[in-house]
Amino acid sequence: xxxxxxxxxxxxxEVVEKYPDVSPFVIxxxxxxxRTVTYTPEAVEAAARGGYQLQSRGxxxxxxxxxxxxxxxxxxxxxxxVFTSPVRTPREPYAADVVDGKKVIMDGxxxxxxxxxxxxxxxxxxxxxxxxxxxxxASARPQRMDIDPYSYCHFWDDGKGCRYCNMSSHFxxxxxxxxxxxxxxxxxxxxxxxQDGRFCYIKLTAGSxxxxxxxxxxxxxxxxxxxxxxxxNFRTRKFPSQMISSAFSLSQLERVYEQTGLxxxxxxxxxxxxxxFAWICPGKQLKVGYREWKKRIFDAVGIFGKGFVxxxxxxxxxxxxxxxxxxxxxALRATLEEAEDFAVHGVSxxxxxxxxxxxxxxxGQRTPSLEYFVRLSKGLHDLRVRYDLDTDMDDYxxxxxxxxxxxARVFT
Amino acid sequence: MTAKFAENVxxxxxxxxxxxxLTTVDSSGTPHSVVKNSLRSDExxxxxxxxxxxxxxxxxxxxxxxxxxxxxxxxxxxxxxSSLQIKGRPYKCxxxxxxxxxxxxETRKQLGNVDLGAVWIIAPDEIIDESFETRWREESDAHxxxxxxxxxRAE
Numbered sequence: 001x002x003x004x005x006x007x008x009x010x011x012x013x014e015v016v017e018k019y020p021d022v023s024p025f026v027i028x029x030x031x032x033x034x035r036t037v038t039y040t041p042e043a044v045e046a047a048a049r050g051g052y053q054l055q056s057r058g059x060x061x062x063x064x065x066x067x068x069x070x071x072x073x074x075x076x077x078x079x080x081x082v083f084t085s086p087v088r089t090p091r092e093p094y095a096a097d098v099v100d101g102k103k104v105i106m107d108g109x110x111x112x113x114x115x116x117x118x119x120x121x122x123x124x125x126x127x128x129x130x131x132x133x134x135x136x137x138a139s140a141r142p143q144r145m146d147i148d149p150y151s152y153c154h155f156w157d158d159g160k161g162c163r164y165c166n167m168s169s170h171f172x173x174x175x176x177x178x179x180x181x182x183x184x185x186x187x188x189x190x191x192x193x194x195q196d197g198r199f200c201y202i203k204l205t206a207g208s209x210x211x212x213x214x215x216x217x218x219x220x221x222x223x224x225x226x227x228x229x230x231x232x233n234f235r236t237r238k239f240p241s242q243m244i245s246s247a248f249s250l251s252q253l254e255r256v257y258e259q260t261g262l263x264x265x266x267x268x269x270x271x272x273x274x275x276x277f278a279w280i281c282p283g284k285q286l287k288v289g290y291r292e293w294k295k296r297i298f299d300a301v302g303i304f305g306k307g308f309v310x311x312x313x314x315x316x317x318x319x320x321x322x323x324x325x326x327x328x329x330x331a332l333r334a335t336l337e338e339a340e341d342f343a344v345h346g347v348s349x350x351x352x353x354x355x356x357x358x359x360x361x362x363x364g365q366r367t368p369s370l371e372y373f374v375r376l377s378k379g380l381h382d383l384r385v386r387y388d389l390d391t392d393m394d395d396y397x398x399x400x401x402x403x404x405x406x407x408a409r410v411f412t
Numbered sequence: 413m414t415a416k417f418a419e420n421v422x423x424x425x426x427x428x429x430x431x432x433x434l435t436t437v438d439s440s441g442t443p444h445s446v447v448k449n450s451l452r453s454d455e456x457x458x459x460x461x462x463x464x465x466x467x468x469x470x471x472x473x474x475x476x477x478x479x480x481x482x483x484x485x486x487x488x489x490x491x492x493x494s495s496l497q498i499k500g501r502p503y504k505c506x507x508x509x510x511x512x513x514x515x516x517x518e519t520r521k522q523l524g525n526v527d528l529g530a531v532w533i534i535a536p537d538e539i540i541d542e543s544f545e546t547r548w549r550e551e552s553d554a555h556x557x558x559x560x561x562x563x564x565r566a567e
Contacts, residue, residue: 025479410479
């Protein structure tokens with residue numbers, strides 16, 4: 001995005017006022033994600049006393065590795081999650097604090113609302129039979145278990161990783177094995193399921209693995225092995241689950257669907273424009289290409305069914321400089337136009353909020369306005385309504401990282 | 413947060429034979445009423461409502477009420493015919509954590525193989541005694557002109 005300091009951005013309150021038909025919780029969530037959050041010592045103390053998570057291992061961020069414990073993330077009063085962490089951005093972050101015994105989110109010294117943190121599941125203090133701490137095997141959102149079986153992305157082997165992504169630089173700092181063992185996964189899930197009412201979904205994601213007889217074959221085989229290990233814990237053949245992976249070919253997807261209990265599939269197109277995709281995701285463009293990536297996602301609907309396939313975009317990255325769109329209006333128009341093509345083919349497009357993480361090529365860039373994210377969320381939601389696309393697989397509860405899918409909670 | 417309920421309200425909320433009806437509205441103002449026997453009070457003087465059907469109209473309307481400040485109504489009809497109406501606002505939707513898990517376990521113990529979509533916390537704004545005797549007395553006292561004359565005809 002062009003860094004125009006003269007451009008007046010509407011504040012959270014102003015955006016709420018301007019869009020009275022959009023949930024103020026959705027707007028707050030997008031703004032917290034966009035500007036990120038810091039935690040006061042009182043908030044950290046309250047989290048430590050209250051049984052909340054202060055430690056987590058993920059493929060993009062890890063918390064508590066260097067003794068820097070803080071709440072893993074936030075929940076709002078409407079039960080929606082806010083996936084964020086204290087990342088420095090060009091904007092002033094929100095602050096999580098404790099006031100009059102209540103956990104609150106503050107903006108410029110003013111209380112915006114009460115919040116909660118993410119509770120620690122029972123399995124987190126335990127270890128697998130191999131001695132691995134279970135919190136390193138699976139991380140936990142409020143109702144979702146996240147298993148990230150491979151923490152490195154091979155598009156970075158020749159420097160062609162996605163420019164917004166910090167996965168590979170994070171992996172190098174993390175100093176843990178890239179691959180998670182299937183037996184460790186089996187044991188961790190078994191332990192997690194002992195806590196009634198704690199989890200309603202399992203999500204898997206990993207870095208792209210390009211090797212194998214066919215492109216991505218080794219990645220496919222890894223997911224099958226891990227999903228089969230997870231599946232041994234269920235009495236039904238299929239279990240509520242999502243795989244966010246590279247764009248697999250039809251035969252690869254058939255193999256995953258037939259051989260595992262997986263119920264939904266996501267392959268992220270990342271940015272909804274062929275030219276921007278080629279610039280922002282050079283490795284994906286080189287090995288697969290925008291059109292083929294898109295076609296593979298459409299093909300997946302024939303296997304998993306409508307409502308069980310979607311694609312994520314890194315909302316706002318289409319305005320990254322210097323190759324992105326020149327204005328928010330232009331970016332929004334192009335993005336929603338292309339998202340409609342996905343919707344026509346039975347694929348829902350969901351967005352996260354772009355945060356230029358340290359370790360990514362785009363680190364330090366200024367992200368779009370809050371209003372942009374509200375218009376983007378509303379636009380994607382409206383498409384889902386128009387094309388009758390269900391969003392259970394990535395909604396406020398089973399994911400929580402998409403302001404646009406939160407809007408589906410209220411019927412229109 | 414709010415004051416504790418009076419004894420008669422607590423008694424009705426706790427009595428399993430009380431009929432409890434929750435009415436919500438959607439964005440166009442269309443009302444939607446359902447029997448909610450799970451309604452009870454919590455220690456802070458709020459109403460707790462368990463939603464088992466995650467995709468229900470009630471769950472959608474409750475979310476809309478929380479987002480946009482719309483009120484909901486709870487009607488309690490006691491076994492003796494007395495009735496109370498509680499008007500309030502959905503304050504919090506609990507979908508995770510110890511409170512949610514406790515209700516989840518309790519619900520499944522009572523109802524078998526069901527799920528729990530949300531635990532709603534409703535902050536009461538107003539409690540109205542809707543029993544006929546009470547309302548009749550209020551009407552007579554406040555509106556002495558509102559009556560048919562034959563009711564006061566001399567014998």
